[in-house]
Amino acid sequence: MRSPEIAIDPATVPGARSLVRLQGDWTLRALSYRLRSFREQLAGRRDDAAWSLTGITRLDSFGAALLWHAWGRRWPECIEIPDDLRAIVGRVAASAESPLPRVRRFGIVDAVIVLGGALLSFRDHALDFTRLLGQLCLDLAYLARHPAEWPLREISANVYKAGFKAMPVAALVGFLIGVVMSYLSALQLRAFGADIFIVNILGLGIIRELGPVLVSVLVAGRSGSAMTAQLGVMRVTEEIDALSAMGVSRTIRLVLPKVIALTLAMPLLVLWTSSVALLGGMLSAWLQLDLGMAFFVERLPQVVPLANLVIGFAKGAVFGLMIALVACHFGLRVSPNTESLSANTTASVVSSITVVILVDALFAIATRSIGVPR
Structure with a gap:
């Protein structure tokens, strides 16, 4: 397991102030030791940085969710990322954009359904x-x-x-x-x-x-x-x-x-x-x-x-x-x-x-x- 690292270099891309290079294993097990510091470093580079993810050796859904939230729930304008890592982040982004199921309030119809189910169950037991x-x-x-x-x-x-x-x-x-x-x-x-x-x-x-x-x-x-x-x-x-x-x-x-x-x-x-x-x-x-x-x-x-x-x-x-x-x-x-x-x-x-x-x-x-x- 390689420790995750964040390297910040001068940007070579027009419009970006710095280049953020991510290296190592970006997994739940590797990130849990310094999770707070990683979140602070990533949050400060949301709008004015170019990103390079070519040095990442392993990426799971937790690491992808961490990056997606650090980017403000949108893809950066300047990013260099392998296709396999892009697919992982894409799946996390798709699940984050899907709306949560609407919670419906318990009403009279639901009470009738519950009561009817209880009566039918009692009928089956009685029979x-x-x-x-x-x-x-x-x-x-x-x-x-x-x-x-x-x-x-x-x-x-x-x-x-x-x-x-x-x-x-x-x-x-x-x-x-x-x-x-x-x-x-x-x-x-x-x-x-x-x-x-x-x-x-x-x-x-x-x-x-x-x-x-x-x-x-x-x-x-x-x-x-x-x-x-x-x-x-x-x-x-x-x-x-x-x-x-x-x-x-x-x-x-x-x-x-x-x-x-x-x-x-x-x-x-x-x-x-x-x-x-x-x-x-x-x-x-x-x-x-x-x-x-x-x-x-x-x-x-x-x-x-x-x-x-x-x-x-x-x-x-x-x-x-x-x-x-x-x-x-x-x-x-x-x-x-x-x-x-x-x-x-x-x-x-x-x-x-x-x-x-x-x-x-x-x-x-x-x-x-x-x-x-x-």
Whole structure:
């Protein structure tokens, strides 16, 4: 790499005061060390100089743009330049003269287009989701007539991965949530002398609402994303197409085991997480309010009817079903590229959590008069 140089000699051309001779490599790498000084020297020779570029050994688009701006976006009257360098500068000049695309303001028509695109995308998702549900119903009817073809190994493997392996993190988060709820509730109840009502708050809050929703969010981020990624990778590597070519149902072998396994595992995870959360709440109440754990255990069935446990179990099963369906839906929509895989995995987690919250709201409306002591 030859360093760029600027040599200024007396002009031999009529009408020019000086002759500017450029030498060396005029590239981004070579010019970056003394770019400011080169710009100052070139700017001072814009109108009264003749130019010689025969000594330039290498010229890239950056060096050509530097010279073009130094010449005031027009060719000098007196210039000696080889044909190959003239072509490079000419391309830079042509691109500089082309007008920039006009930025159009966002208007009502654009808003309608965006809204219409979102509605059409939602329609496609709804149709594919309905088609997946219909296919699963047909698979269940087929398996009812052929019990020997139930994918029991796949179901047990998914129960282990989505249920058993999620127990440690669910227990940790549940215990901490129970401690935090008990601590914050104790601060308020102590001010009114209503210490014993902490059992009501923790029992109803954890068993009926917080336990199922908390587990669902954890499972959606952990197991739901894993299901989507697994199906997406199989789509990218064309394993799903290979199963179809061999006559193997992709829904029976890939989708149905995940849906059944998560539907069965979620109520058990809800029970496990709620129990650990209540344990954390009992320990915090014992330390903060001096309420014995035996009193907590004795009073809990009195203030929390059994219907709340049933509602929590039902929520867990429905949440697990919806998370698995949404995860498999987005996994099967993955295109054979990595960008689609990451986008659909993210959409799967967000959609699963949104669906869980919507279904929980429906449960709250439908069971508002069930299991609540009056």
